[in-house]
Every structure is written in C-alpha cells, then in structure tokens.
Amino acid sequence: MIETTTNWFAACRVEDAVENGGVCVKCGDDQIALFYFTRRNEWYATQNLCPHRQQMALSRGMIGSAGEDPKIACPFHKKTFSLATGECLSGDECAIQTYPVKVEDGLVYIGLNN
Amino acid sequence: MKQEKIVIIGNGMVGYKFCEKIINKKSDFNLVIFGEEPRRAYDRVHLTEYFNGKTADDLSLSTEDWYTQQGITLYLNDPVKEIDRNNKTIHSSKGLTVAYDYLIIATGSAPFVPDIPGINKEGVFVYRTIDDLDLIRDYATHAKTGAVLGGGLLGLEAAKALIDLNLNETNVIEFAPRLMPRQIDSAGSGMLQSKLKALGLNIYTNKGTSSIEGTDRITSLKFNDGSELKTDMLVISAGIRPRDELAKLSGIEVGTRGGIIVNEYMQTNDSSIFAIGECALFDHNVYGLIAPGYEMAEVAASKICNDTKTFKGFDMSTKLKLIGVDVASFGDPFTTEPDARTILFEDSHKGIYKRINISNDGKYLLGGILIGEAEAYNMLLQTVNNKIAIPPNPEDLILGSRGGSAQTENAGLAGLPDDALICSCEGISKGSICNAVTEDGCESIDAIKKCTKAGTGCGGCIPMVKDLILHTMKQNGKYVRNVVCEHFHLSRQELYDLIKIHNLKNYEQVLDNLGKGDGCEVCKPLVSSLLASLWNDMILKKGNDTAQDSNDRFLANIQKGGTYSVVPRIPGGEITPEKLVIIGQVAEKYGLYTKITGGQRIDMFGAHLSDLPLIWEELINAGFESGHAYGKALRTVKSCVGSTWCRFGLHDSVSYAIRIEERYRGLRAPHKLKSAVSGCIRECAEAQSKDFGIIATEKGWNLYVCGNGGSKPQHALLLAADVDSDTCIKYIDRFLMFYIRTADPLTRTAPWLNKMEGGMEYLRNVVVNDSLGMAEQWELEMQALVDSYQCEWKTAIEDPEIRKRFNHFVNAPEEKDPSVKFDEMRGQKKAADWTLA
Numbered sequence: 001m002i003e004t005t006t007n008w009f010a011a012c013r014v015e016d017a018v019e020n021g022g023v024c025v026k027c028g029d030d031q032i033a034l035f036y037f038t039r040r041n042e043w044y045a046t047q048n049l050c051p052h053r054q055q056m057a058l059s060r061g062m063i064g065s066a067g068e069d070p071k072i073a074c075p076f077h078k079k080t081f082s083l084a085t086g087e088c089l090s091g092d093e094c095a096i097q098t099y100p101v102k103v104e105d106g107l108v109y110i111g112l113n114n
Numbered sequence: 115m116k117q118e119k120i121v122i123i124g125n126g127m128v129g130y131k132f133c134e135k136i137i138n139k140k141s142d143f144n145l146v147i148f149g150e151e152p153r154r155a156y157d158r159v160h161l162t163e164y165f166n167g168k169t170a171d172d173l174s175l176s177t178e179d180w181y182t183q184q185g186i187t188l189y190l191n192d193p194v195k196e197i198d199r200n201n202k203t204i205h206s207s208k209g210l211t212v213a214y215d216y217l218i219i220a221t222g223s224a225p226f227v228p229d230i231p232g233i234n235k236e237g238v239f240v241y242r243t244i245d246d247l248d249l250i251r252d253y254a255t256h257a258k259t260g261a262v263l264g265g266g267l268l269g270l271e272a273a274k275a276l277i278d279l280n281l282n283e284t285n286v287i288e289f290a291p292r293l294m295p296r297q298i299d300s301a302g303s304g305m306l307q308s309k310l311k312a313l314g315l316n317i318y319t320n321k322g323t324s325s326i327e328g329t330d331r332i333t334s335l336k337f338n339d340g341s342e343l344k345t346d347m348l349v350i351s352a353g354i355r356p357r358d359e360l361a362k363l364s365g366i367e368v369g370t371r372g373g374i375i376v377n378e379y380m381q382t383n384d385s386s387i388f389a390i391g392e393c394a395l396f397d398h399n400v401y402g403l404i405a406p407g408y409e410m411a412e413v414a415a416s417k418i419c420n421d422t423k424t425f426k427g428f429d430m431s432t433k434l435k436l437i438g439v440d441v442a443s444f445g446d447p448f449t450t451e452p453d454a455r456t457i458l459f460e461d462s463h464k465g466i467y468k469r470i471n472i473s474n475d476g477k478y479l480l481g482g483i484l485i486g487e488a489e490a491y492n493m494l495l496q497t498v499n500n501k502i503a504i505p506p507n508p509e510d511l512i513l514g515s516r517g518g519s520a521q522t523e524n525a526g527l528a529g530l531p532d533d534a535l536i537c538s539c540e541g542i543s544k545g546s547i548c549n550a551v552t553e554d555g556c557e558s559i560d561a562i563k564k565c566t567k568a569g570t571g572c573g574g575c576i577p578m579v580k581d582l583i584l585h586t587m588k589q590n591g592k593y594v595r596n597v598v599c600e601h602f603h604l605s606r607q608e609l610y611d612l613i614k615i616h617n618l619k620n621y622e623q624v625l626d627n628l629g630k631g632d633g634c635e636v637c638k639p640l641v642s643s644l645l646a647s648l649w650n651d652m653i654l655k656k657g658n659d660t661a662q663d664s665n666d667r668f669l670a671n672i673q674k675g676g677t678y679s680v681v682p683r684i685p686g687g688e689i690t691p692e693k694l695v696i697i698g699q700v701a702e703k704y705g706l707y708t709k710i711t712g713g714q715r716i717d718m719f720g721a722h723l724s725d726l727p728l729i730w731e732e733l734i735n736a737g738f739e740s741g742h743a744y745g746k747a748l749r750t751v752k753s754c755v756g757s758t759w760c761r762f763g764l765h766d767s768v769s770y771a772i773r774i775e776e777r778y779r780g781l782r783a784p785h786k787l788k789s790a791v792s793g794c795i796r797e798c799a800e801a802q803s804k805d806f807g808i809i810a811t812e813k814g815w816n817l818y819v820c821g822n823g824g825s826k827p828q829h830a831l832l833l834a835a836d837v838d839s840d841t842c843i844k845y846i847d848r849f850l851m852f853y854i855r856t857a858d859p860l861t862r863t864a865p866w867l868n869k870m871e872g873g874m875e876y877l878r879n880v881v882v883n884d885s886l887g888m889a890e891q892w893e894l895e896m897q898a899l900v901d902s903y904q905c906e907w908k909t910a911i912e913d914p915e916i917r918k919r920f921n922h923f924v925n926a927p928e929e930k931d932p933s934v935k936f937d938e939m940r941g942q943k944k945a946a947d948w949t950l951a
Contacts, residue, residue, distance in 0.1 A: 012924045020622075021660030021667075023924035024931075031933070034924070039622070039632050053948045056676050056933045060664055064634030066600070067560075073635035075664030075672055080635065085166045094313055094438040098167050113255070113280050 008102065008109040011045075017108060022072070024048050024059035025110065032099060032110055033059035035083060037070055043101035044083040045110045050074040051093045058096070117144045120418065121204055121214040123194045123360065125149030127158055128391030128407040129220035130175050135415040137184055143418075145186040146212055148204075150193035150221075151243055154178070159404050159571075162271050164247050165278040173244070197364035199384055216386050216418055219366075219374060220411075221357035223392035223402070228263075228352050232326030237347040241272040250349065254279040257346035261285040261335060263323060265293040267434070269351035273315055274437045276349065285316040285343060287335070289352075292319055297432065297443035301460065302483045305467035309439045309486060312465075318343075356393045356400055369395040378424035380414040388414040401428055404571060405538045412541065429499065429538065433484075433491045433574050439465075440488035445481025445498035446471060454480050457509050461486075468512040470494070472504060479504050479511065492536075492578040500534045527578075527585050536578055539571020547579060551586040558583070598859070599636040602629040606784070606859050610644050619649060621661035639663035640859045643746055646782035647854045650902040652909050653745075653782075654916050665744035668920065669906055670726055674945040675934055678726060679719040680706070681743035682733050683779060686753045686771035686791075687714025696736040704729055707942045713750030713788065715741060720943055722930045727917050730907040739905040742780055746860075748787045751775035752800070756793035756810075765810040767793035770839060774808075777843065780903050781850065784857040784866075788822070802830045805863040806846055811835070815842045819849055819877070820867040828864040831874050834882055844893060848881045851892035 011025040017036040025032045031048035048056050053076055061075045063083065070083040081088050086095040100111035120136065122129050125147050133145055149155075156173040164173060181188040189206065196205040203213045225240035227233060237257070239250050254260065260276040262269050265288030276284045286293075292303030293310075307317050322338035326348065334344045356373040367375045367383045373395025380388045380396075390410035392402055401407065406428035416423035431444035449471045450456055459468040470482035479497045484490065494511060497504060504511060532545030550556040550565045562579055563569050569576045597603045604612065609628065618624045624641050625633055638661040646653055653659075653666055665671050670678035682697070697716050701708045704725050706718040721729055730740075743749060751774045754760065756767030771791040781787065790799040791808045801807025807818045813836040821830025834845055857866040870876060879885040910916045921927040935946035 016918075016924050018660060018919065019656075024922055026923040026926045026929065031923075031931075037632070056931055057672070060668070060672070062635045062638050062660065062664070063632075064601075064638065065632035066634065067631075070632065071634070078635055085163055085168070087166075088438065095166075100167070 006100065006111040006113070009112050011108045011110050014103060014106050014108060021063065022059035022061065024056070027110065027112070031056055031059075033061075033072070034101065034108065034110065035059075035063050035072065036108075037063060037083075040065075040070065042070065043103065043108065044070065044072075045099040045101045046072065046081065046083065046086060047097040049096075050076060050079060051088075051096060052077060052079045117142060118215040119144040119146065119213060120216045120218060121212055122147045122218040122220060123204070124218075124220035124222055124357075124391070124393075125151070125155050125188070125190070126220060126222045126391065127155060127175065127404060128222070128411050129218065130155035131408050132218055132220060132390060132411040132415055133184070133186060135411050136418065139415055139419045139421075145184070146214075147181075147186060147188050148192055148194045148206055149188070149190045151245070152191045153244060154181075154188075154190070156244065158242075161241075161244075161247065162275045162278070164244065165251065165275050170244050194360060197360065197366075197387070199364055199366075199387070202386070214386075216388065218414060219361055219382075219387065219389040219393060220391045221360060221393045223354035223356050223400075225350060226353040226355045227350055228323075230323055230326055232328070232332070233350075235326055235328050235332045236330055237328070237332040238326060239347065239349050241268065241275070241349050241351050247275070250275070250347075251279060253347055254281060257281060259283040259285070259345045260347045260349070261287060261343060261345040262349045262351055263287050264351035264353065265290070265317065265319065266296065266351065266353065267294055267432075267436075268354075270294070270310075270436045272349045272351045277314065277437065281346075283316065284314070285318065285345065286310075287321045287323060287337075287343070288317070288319045289322055290319065293317065294441070294443075297447065298441065298483050298485065299448060299469065301458070302467045302469065302485045305460070305462070305465060305485045306436075306439060306441060308462070309465045310437060313437055313439075315437070354392060354400070354402055356395065358393055361387075361389065361393075369398070373400045376425075378413075378426070379417040380410050380425060381417065388417070390414050396425060397427055399427070401430070403428075403430060403432065406430075408539060408571070409541060429495075431481075431495050431498075431538075433488050440484065440486060442484040442488040442491040443482075444491065444495045445479065447481045447483045449480055457512070459509075459512050470508065470512055472508050476508065477503055479508070482512075484512075489577075492575060496530055496534050496536075496578075500531055502529060527581055536582065537566075537568035537571065537575045540567040542566050542568035544582065547582050548586045551583055552590055556583070557587060557592075598640060599634055601625065601631045601633050601637050602641075604628065606640060606644070607856055609641065610648070610855055613641075613644055614648055618645075619651070620645065620655070620657035622657055633661070635663075636859075639666070639746075642666065643782050643784065643859075646747075647899075650780075650782075650899045652904060652906060654906065654910060654919075656915075659916075659919070663746075668723065668726065669730075669740065669744055669910060670721065671744050673719055674948065675936075676723075676931060677719070677934055677945065678721045678723065679717050679743070680721055680726070680729055680733075681711065681715055681717050681741040682738035683741040683775070684715045684750075685775040685779075686751055686768045688753075688768055688772065693736065693738070696733070696738075700729055700732050703732075705943065707944065711743075711750075714752050715743075715750060717743070720936065720945070722934065723920055723922050724927070724930055727911050727920050731911050734905070734908050734911065740780070740907040742906075745780075746783055746785050748775070748778040748781045748783070748789070750788060751778075752788075752790040752804075754791075754793050754796075754798035756791075760793060762796060763793035763810070764812065765793055765815070767791040767799065767810060770808065770815075771799075773839075774843070774846070777900055778846075778850070780906070781854075781899060783850070783854050785860050785862045787850070787863075803827065804830060806830070806849065808842060814838050817842050817845055820863040820874075822862050822864045824862075826864075831867075833874075833878055844889075845881055847896040848884075848889050848892045849877075851896055852877075852880060852888070 019038040022033050022035045025034050033048040035044040061073045071080045073080045080090045081096050086098040102109045155175045192206045192208045194204045195207050260281045262273045265286050273286050292300045325336045327334045358368045358374045361374045362368050374389035376389050376394045391407040413423050413425045433442035454471040466486035471480040534544045556562045556565045642661045701718050707720050711717045751771040753767045753771035757763030787805045789806050790801040790804045792799040792801045793810050803821050803823045809816045817834045818830035819833045922931045936943040
C-alpha cells in the first residue's frame with residue numbers, strides 16, 4: 001500500500017555488520033549508522049550524528065531496549081534515542097533521522113528519500 | 115427479551131472507545147459501526163509518527179479480528195447519509211438500511227478550511243486522516259519548501275511532519291500574535307518560537323493570508339501586509355469544525371457555530387440519539403482533545419446501561435512534546451491580576467519559561483504554563499485539580515526548593531486524595547492505582563497498564579504512576595531493591611553471585627538466564643565488568659564485544675571530536691630512554707598530541723579509530739602493553755623513586771610498585787582503581803589519596819585503603835601496619851576481591867567503605883582477621899585472574915575479525931572520518947571545540 005520513490009542504497013554484506021551493535025555507512029557525503037539487532041532479528045538505520053554535541057558517534061554506541069522500544073545510546077554522554085522513531089528518550093535533544101532497512105541476498109540496503 | 119441494537123456512526127478513536135466501554139459494561143447489545151474511512155479505528159493523536167516509520171497497522175487501535183471477536187458488525191468505507199428518526203433507522207451511502215434502538219453519533223470533526231482565494235489549488239492539503247498523510251507525503255517528494263497555515267497545537271504537529279519529510283524549509287503562519295493561542299501566553303510563545311527557530315522552523319505570527327498564488331499548483335502565499343512567501347506546498351491547520359451535517363439534516367439540534375448539542379448524559383434532543391467526541395457541543399464547548407472524548411464515551415455507555423454518570427465539562431490541561439520541546443498548559447493558564455497573582459520564571463539561555471497563577475490569598479494554584487521543561491506538570495495539575503494547599507514559597511513549585519527542608523516528591527504524592535485523577539485519558543484515580551499495587555500485586559508499569567489501563571492513552575502520567583507504585587510498595591513495607599535496570603531485577607551483588615553459580619560466560623547468556631528484554635547502556639557494561647572480574651576472558655570475545663562500554667569496545671578513550679587517546683602501561687612510572695623514543699616516534703608518525711598524565715604515564719591524543727591497531731602494533735613490537743586507561747580497571751601504581759636513589763628512601767618503592775602494577779593490571783572492578791607506593795613517610799607518591807596506597811616504614815609497609823582524589827577527595831585509612839611485602843599483597847588480594855564482589859556499580863572504594871556498616875573496623879576484620887572465612891578463596895580467585903591476564907591489544911591486533919571493527923566506515927574501510935577536525939595550540943594539535951546545535 002505504501003509505495004514511495006525510496007532509493008535503496010546497498011550498504012554492506014550481512015556478515016560485515018556487527019551483531020547486536022552498529023557500523024557506520026558512508027553514503028555520499030552522509031554518514032548513516034546501521035544497527036543489526038540480532039537479538040530481535042531486526043535492522044535499523046539512523047543518522048550517525050548525535051544531535052547533543054554534534055558528534056559522529058551513534059554507530060559506536062550501545063543498543064538496547066526501553067520497554068519494547070529499541071534504542072541507541074550515544075557513547076559520548078549516553079543520550080538515548082528510539083531506533084524505531086528517532087525520538088530522544090533521555091531529555092530534550094531533537095529527534096534523529098531514521099531510515100528503512102531491507103536485506104536481500106545477503107546484502108543490506110538502506111532506504112533513502114529521493 | 116429482544117437484543118437491543120446500537121448503531122455507531124463514526125469509527126474514530128471515540129467511536130471505538132465507546133464500543134470498548136459498552137462491551138465491558140454489558141455484553142448483550144448488538145453493535146453495528148459505520149465508518150467513512152477505509153481503515154479500522156486508529157490513533158490520531160500520534161499521527162505524526164506515521165512519517166517516522168510507523169505504519170497504518172502500528173497506529174491501529176485494534177487487531178483485525180477484534181470486531182468479529184466482539185460480535186460487532188463493521189462497515190468501512192460506508193458513511194451514513196440519513197437518519198430516519200421516525201422509523202429509528204439509518205441509511206448508508208452504499209444503500210444499507212439498519213434499525214437502531216440507540217444511535218451514537220461520533221463523526222468527529224473536519225479541518226476548518228478558511229475561504230481564501232486559491233484554496234483549491236494543487237499542493238494545498240489538510241491534516242487529519244492517514245489518507246491526508248499519504249497525499250502530503252507523495253506531494254512532498256517533489257517539494258523543497260512547505261508551509262503550515264495555523265500555529266496551534268495541530269499546526270505545529272503538521273510542521274513536525276513536514277520536517278520529517280525532509281523539506282529544506284518549513285514555515286508556520288499564524289494569524290494570531292502568538293503560537294498556540296489557546297494554551298500559552300505571549301511570553302511563553304516567544305520562548306517556544308525561539309526554540310523552534312533553532313530547530314529550523316520559520317515562524318510568522320500576526321500574518322493574515324490574503325491569497326494563494328500559482329497557476330494550477332501553489333507557488334506562493336500573499337499576506338494582508340503585502341508580503342509574500344514562496345512555497346511548494348501548504349498544509350491547512352486552522353482549527354476544527356464539528357461534523358454535524360448529518361445530525362442537522364435529521365432535525366437534531368446543533369449550535370449556531372456548529373456542534374451537536376448534548377445534555378450531561380451526551381443525549382441530543384432525541385433521547386435515543388447520543389453524540390460524543392469532537393462533534394458534540396456541551397455547555398457551548400467543543401472538546402478537541404482525546405481525554406474528554408473518552409470520558410463522553412464512558413458517560414454515553416453508562417446512560418444506555420441505566421447508570422447515572424454525567425459529563426461535567428473537562429479540564430483542557432495538556433502536556434506534549436512539540437518537535438522535541440516540552441509544552442504544558444494546565445488549569446487556567448491566563449488568569450491574571452486582579453483575579454490572581456502570577457509568578458514567572460524565564461531562562462532564555464536554556465529556553466525555559468514557566469508561569470504559575472496562584473489565588474490572591476496565596477493558598478491555591480489556579481493554573482500555569484511550562485515551556486522547555488515540564489517535568490513538574492503532573493504534580494502541578496494535581497495541585498490545581500485537588501485544591502491542595504501550596505507551600506509558603508509558591509515559587510518552589512517551579513524552581514524546586516532551594517535549601518531548607520524540601521517537600522519531597524513522595525510527600526507530594528502522599529498528600530493527594532484517593533480520588534485524585536492520575537490518568538485523565540482513561541479516568542483512573544490514585545486510589546485505583548494504589549489498589550492495583552496492593553490488592554492485585556501490580557508492581558510495574560506494564561502490570562498497572564494491563565490491570566487499570568492507566569498510562570495507555572497519551573502516556574503523560576507514566577512518571578507519576580511509577581512514583582505511585584514505588585510509594586505504595588514502600589508504604590506496604592515492601593523491600594524496594596536497588597536493582598540494576600528494567601532488564602535485571604537484581605542488585606549488582608546478586609548478579610555477580612548468580613553469574614558465578616550458573617557459570618555464565620557472555621552477556622547474551624546472562625540476559626537469557628537472569629534478565630528480560632534486550633538490555634541497555636546501563637546493564638551491558640555492568641554485566642561485562644562482572645564477566646571480566648569473574649572469568650577474565652578477552653573482553654572483545656564475540657558476544658561480549660558490543661556489550662562493552664564504548665571505551666572498552668575500542669580499547670581506547672573516546673575524546674571530543676570522535677578521536678581516541680592511547681595510553682601504554684608504564685609500570686610504576688619507570689621507562690627506559692629507548693621506550694621514550696618509541697613513544698615520541700609513534701606520536702610523531704600518527705600526528706598525536708602528547709601529555710604526561712597524573713598517573714606517571716604518557717597519553718597520546720587525537721588518534722583516528724582506524725589508526726589504533728597500527729599504533730598498537732608498533733607499541734607492542736617495542737615491548738609496550740595496554741595501559742587499560744579505557745577500563746573500569748586498575749590504572750596505575752604511581753611511585754616515588756625510593757631507596758635506589760633517594761637519600762631518605764627506606765625501601766625500593768619503584769620495584770614494589772612495578773610488582774603490584776603487574777599483578778593487578780587489567781583487573782576489572784566496579785570502578786577504576788588507582789594505587790601508589792611511597793618509599794618513606796614524606797609520601798611523594800601521594801599513596802594516601804589512592805584506592806590502595808602503600809608507604810614504607812622502618813619495619814615494612816603500611817597499607818592504606820579507600821582513598822580517592824576527584825570531586826570528593828577522601829584520605830585513605832590505615833588497614834594494616836608494618837607488614838612484609840607478601841603479606842601486604844595478600845591483604846590487597848582480599849580487599850580487592852571483597853570490593854569487586856560487593857560494591858554497587860560505579861562506586862569507588864571510598865564511598866563503598868562509607869556505606870559499609872561497621873566501617874573500617876569491619877573491613878579490617880574481614881581482610882586481616884578473616885572474619886568471613888573467605889580469605890583463602892579470595893586469594894585463589896585473585897591468583898586465577900592474575901594467571902589468566904592477557905594484553906587485550908595484543909590479542910586484538912592478531913585477530914583479523916576484531917581488527918576489522920576499527921574501521922570508521924564499514925563500506926569504505928580505507929577512509930577516515932572526514933568530520934574529525936583539529937585546531938592548533940602551542941605547537942600541537944587540539945580537538946576542535948564542541949559545535950552546539
């Protein structure tokens with residue numbers, strides 16, 4: 001039903017991703033954090049920049065859950081963000097951008113707008 | 115008796131809620147719903163999340179088979195077009211005719227669309243349904259700029275949606291002189307505007323729109339003041355209009371400005387026809403929030419079941435997060451002198467504005483506004499609604515108590531009457547929540563949600579519900595344990611023992627066996643530290659690598675700007691000239707800033723992630739090893755030069771320091787560990803400021819423990835006097851194992867001792883006199899850790915799988931992070947300053 005002009009960017013092979021953790025994907029001039037939540041068998045992608053102190057660091061953070069909500073904690077000051085919605089879960093930082101992810105034939109794709 | 119039939123017109127949130135309520139009261143009604151939209155009822159309050167990855171299914175309030183399970187007949191995509199009151203039947207657009215005993219009109223509202231020339235142009239949208247959102251999203255793919263007409267609550271939600279759609283520029287146009295004119299005052303609006311501006315939203319107030327320009331599609335907006343704004347699309351959010359046209363057509367009374375007139379039972383002038391939600395007009399008010407809509411559903415359902423509940427109007431207090439900014443408005447936010455007194459707090463540095471209005475006698479809170487920080491909202495709302503007497507210094511309500519005896523959060527909770535409404539969406543009182551804790555044993559938010567439904571609506575009351583649960587448990591004499599986090603209902607010490615007993619070797623095993631959920635940044639490093647303290651496996655072993663704190667995961671300290679610092683171990687602070695040269699060469703080769711640390715080592719800053727394995731390869735080849743500066747582990751054993759050179763020295767403090775440092779290197783503990791050895795009473799190594807410090811005496815060594823520097827300096831205390839070298843090490847073994855086993859997470863030895871019952875006397879008894887009979891076991895455990903030591907960096911550089919993790923980009927391993935920036939200072943580099951958002 002929801003079909004938009006998503007542009008699928010091939011990020012890496014499944015085995016290059018870190019289990020239950022993140023890697024940073026270079027996507028043109030952008031950096032995208034890609035998370036392989038093996039425990040939940042889920043993939044997530046967000047901007048790599050933590051909005052709190054503008055550090056390119058989210059891919060090096062720890063993932064986990066708050067209730068059912070999957071989340072990422074920035075390694076710098078432990079600000080946490082929902083991986084599903086991008087919303088900041090610890091304080092007033094603005095939300096981070098999230099991207100859809102799909103896996104086909106062992107390749108991980110990140111969905112980019114336009 | 116014949117089964118009575120209730121027909122519900124409208125399958126929105128309130129119509130759905132009515133079904134839920136009536137089924138809970140009495141199950142023998144025949145329910146039929148007609149919905150105009152093609153979808154099952156969905157959560158309109160969280161509609162913006164649709165652009166954040168939530169699907170229509172996520173937003174749905176029920177599962178597909180809910181209606182069938184409940185025996186409800188659901189007609190979607192089929193609006194009712196006529197009510198025949200004489201024959202008590204309705205006719206649908208698709209030609210169905212259904213008879214009713216009771217009719218519920220829950221048609222909601224439609225966006226109010228002002229009559230502006232050009233309003234029908236392409237690229238102009240409203241914001242109400244998922245279909246609207248689909249249209250907006252499709253159009254936004256070829257739009258660069260967008261505008262929202264209306265700066266009220268919904269308008270700002272719509273603006274957030276446009277930001278989420280990645281438009282380059284989003285503008286908000288408000289006719290009134292301020293944003294959210296129904297909820298906040300102009301000073302509050304000013305603060306909100308500056309916060310939203312910082313987030314990339316352009317806001318224009320006091321702007322009347324005169325026309326929408328463009329040939330077929332919108333290209334710009336013209337305003338009454340002659341100005342113009344170019345925009346590729348426009349979302350109208352200028353208020354709501356009750357959907358009362360069907361009622362009007364059937365001769366049901368409606369208000370002059372719209373809305374189906376209802377009495378306190380939600381009945382229209384036809385007593386078998388009810389109106390609930392945004393289409394209803396009660397006491398000249400249309401209620402555009404979800405909580406009063408649910409309350410109306412409850413009242414109507416009660417009336418049909420012959421109960422006497424009435425609708426008494428509704429508190430329009432609200433708290434929400436708008437594009438990351440907390441905004442709350444409660445009670446009467448605008449009342450002012452001479453009817454009330456106001457207290458204002460404004461902090462434009464942090465972007466906080468708070469206003470409270472209190473009664474002239476200073477006894478009661480009447481209402482207020484919170485922008486930028488709204489944690490106090492729930493308590494303030496309760497204070498208004500329950501007419502709780504306010505403190506003698508009412509400013510404490512928004513500033514917190516400054517010194518003196520403070521009214522604690524729990525005292526505030528205790529003061530609430532049992533009928534205080536905690537969850538206004540579901541209408542749950544304090545009494546019912548406390549009851550659920552006491553009678554039904556609900557001791558978590560999830561349990562309370564299931565049992566009482568509190569917290570399932572907007573979720574704003576959840577922090578208060580949490581406090582209430584704890585408060586009630588404590589009152590019931592329940593032991594509230596100091597548990598790790600939501601994933602482990604155990605203390606650190608309990609976890610330590612259980613991991614050991616069950617012989618668990620990695621984080622996932624621990625979580626599967628002892629915890630629940632998927633872990634978090636609190637329990638992951640804690641469990642990793644326990645595993646390291648117990649088994650001393652290489653911390654980056656698969657399964658444990660991503661459970662390490664960031665510094666442990668990359669075996670280096672992350673610094674400002676995202677580079678790392680490198681600290682090789684220099685035991686006792688002794689280093690050969692050859693090794694000094696190596697450090698200099700490595701630092702020069704990789705462009706590192708160098709500084710001597712407080713622990714007699716050399717720190718090299720500014721290393722790119724991908725350079726770390728190369729740097730360590732060179733250091734290790736030259737005989738260095740990891741200094742564990744990144745770990746909650748033994749850092750350094752500092753020493754003075756001692757009897758080998760010093761004319762006062764009693765013993766060889768350097769040799770002893772090296773022996774100690776090499777014994778405990780890499781030892782993981784609840785917090786970092788520091789030590790020092792001084793060769794005489796002059797104490798040049800400052801051993802009495804360390805977790806364990808040793809000072810030479812005429813007869814041997816004095817051992818001091820539980821000191822630290824840092825923000826709360828504390829001197830170490832004498833544990834044992836005049837002991838020989840081997841005995842001293844035995845005591846340190848026991849002391850450290852006791853600490854590792856029993857301390858709370860991230861507690862250094864000084865606060866650990868401060869909390870210990872019996873204090874130093876007790877500790878001495880345990881360590882020196884072996885009062886617990888643990889001495890031998892602890893010494894053996896420590897020896898096992900010492901024997902299994904490995905240099906983590908040596909293991910890391912020899913393992914290609916681990917090395918791979920030190921690349922910044924997974925898909926461009928040879929490239930470094932281009933966002934890393936340095937400045938220069940005194941001939942070396944320094945990290946560029948934080949750039950603030």
